[in-house]
Amino acid sequence: MEETAIFEPIIDGILSEGYGVVDGFLSAGEVEALARQLRERRAEGRFKAAAIGNQQITVEKQIRGDEIHWLDETVATPAEKVYLDRINEFIQYVNRTCYLGLQDAELHYALYPPGTFYKRHLDRFKTDSRRKLSVICYLNHNWQEADGGQLAIYLPNADGTERIDTVLPVGGRLVCFESDRLEHEVLPANRERLSVTGWLRTR
Ligand SMILES: O=C(O)CCC(=O)C(=O)O
Numbered sequence: 348m349e350e351t352a353i354f355e356p357i358i359d360g361i362l363s364e365g366y367g368v369v370d371g372f373l374s375a376g377e378v379e380a381l382a383r384q385l386r387e388r389r390a391e392g393r394f395k396a397a398a399i400g401n402q403q404i405t406v407e408k409q410i411r412g413d414e415i416h417w418l419d420e421t422v423a424t425p426a427e428k429v430y431l432d433r434i435n436e437f438i439q440y441v442n443r444t445c446y447l448g449l450q451d452a453e454l455h456y457a458l459y460p461p462g463t464f465y466k467r468h469l470d471r472f473k474t475d476s477r478r479k480l481s482v483i484c485y486l487n488h489n490w491q492e493a494d495g496g497q498l499a500i501y502l503p504n505a506d507g508t509e510r511i512d513t514v515l516p517v518g519g520r521l522v523c524f525e526s527d528r529l530e531h532e533v534l535p536a537n538r539e540r541l542s543v544t545g546w547l548r549t550r
């Protein structure tokens with residue numbers, strides 16, 4: 348797919364709704380390859396229970412139940428390189444069109460076992476103001492509404508009330524929003540839920 352065709356709607360969504368969603372950020376084949384890679388990394392024993400806070404010390408299952416593994420570009424496999432390259436193209440696009448001065452990305456795989464969730468939170472750590480945009484790409488085959496696991500996004504209305512939009516974690520779909528702005532939550536998933544989550548950072 349032509350790059351602006353997938354990048355432009357993301358930025359348009361952020362500007363008009365506060366968040367952007369696009370399908371086909373990864374093709375079905377790319378999703379399958381990256382999901383397979385995730386499972387291989389997990390089988391190698393590389394995944395750890397996700398922690399809360401920037402010291403990565405507190406594991407709190409009542410807040411989040413996912414397991415994660417950080418992508419390392421120095422040992423990236425072809426399937427991982429496809430995603431890293433696409434994200435880097437997106438960074439260039441955002442810098443050309445929005446002058447955000449993005450520098451790099453930090454990305455981790457996430458696997459939510461059935462029944463797990465991530466309670467309402469903001470992504471930016473108090474001590475890390477480099478995180479500008481949160482990007483999540485889903486790696487799930489044939490995800491249905493009944494599978495749960497929606498990303499719930501809390502949006503402020505002009506009158507001070509809030510509304511909640513939900514996004515299904517459909518394979519190949521990318522969601523992006525400003526890390527210090529939008530509170531969000533992962534609702535309990537009824538089946539294993541796979542994604543790559545990350546942050547686009549300034550210098
Ligand atoms: O997987 C998602 O939909 C969101 C994950 C998330 O909020 C996070 O990892 O900070």
Ligand SMILES: [Fe+2]
Nearest residue numbers: 468469470531
């Ligand atoms: Fe988050």
